[in-house]
Amino acid sequence: MKIIITYFILSLSALSFSQEIAVLKYNGGGDWYANTTALPNLIAFCNTNINTTIKSKPQTVDAGSIELFQYPFIHMTGHGNVHFSTEEAENLRNYLNSGGFLHIDDNYGMDIYVRKELKKIFPNQELTELPAKHKIFNIAFKFPKGLPKIHEHDGKRPQGFGYFHNGRLICLYTTESDLGDGWENQEIHNDSPEIRLKALQMGANIIKYAFEN
Secondary structure (H helix, E strand, O other): OHHHHHHHHHHHHHHHOOOOOEEEEOEOOOOOOOOOOHHHHHHHHHHHHOOOOOOOOOEEEEOOOHHHHHOOOEEEEEOOOOEOOHHHHHHHHHHHHOOOOEEEEEOOOOHHHHHHHHHHHOOOOOOEEOOOOOHHHOOOOOOOOOOOOOOOOOOOOOEEEEEEEOOEEEEEEEEOOOHHHHHOOHHHHOOOHHHHHHHHHHHHHHHHHHHHO
16 A cells, blocks of 8 residues: 555656756666766757757756656666666656656667666566657657767667657667767767757757657
8 A cells, every 4th residue: 555655646746847857877887977068968959949948957866766756857878887776667667657758878888788777667568669750750850760870889770769658658768879979068079060960959859759748
């Protein structure tokens, strides 16, 4: 009974998200704090181009914290190991099933770790590759070929995968793209204006989908 009541309270809290987004802090040793200029730049782009009013400074939230339920959008990135405890996986599952959205962007090197941990959150589902026609690739800016390529690593094509709840995409996993690097200040990676614009536009699509669906 206690578990049911707790989940009900958390579900209600998800109905009153703030106009803030947050970075997910996780255990395992991976650099969850990577790309420090990425989200502030994406927020500024979204507020200018898709009429959001997101607070300029992203917050940080632990995977096991009830504070997850304050945010409509959580971003996760890094290069290395990821570990979710049973309690953290349950908290993330409840958050997502209550209306939250998690975007995981592989910053190169976290793929083998994050796939394993995602199975804890979604034990009865498999990652599904999103087709180019999915709404998230077309909601504000058009990406007819799907996820854009921002940085080259292994010569592999960029892919966007997802988990769904009641037909809604609740978790997006992007790999072989490095969107977050494209959101960073120009001097960090010396990306061209065209590359940075593609990354920011795709990021704006993700934000818009998370806020409106």
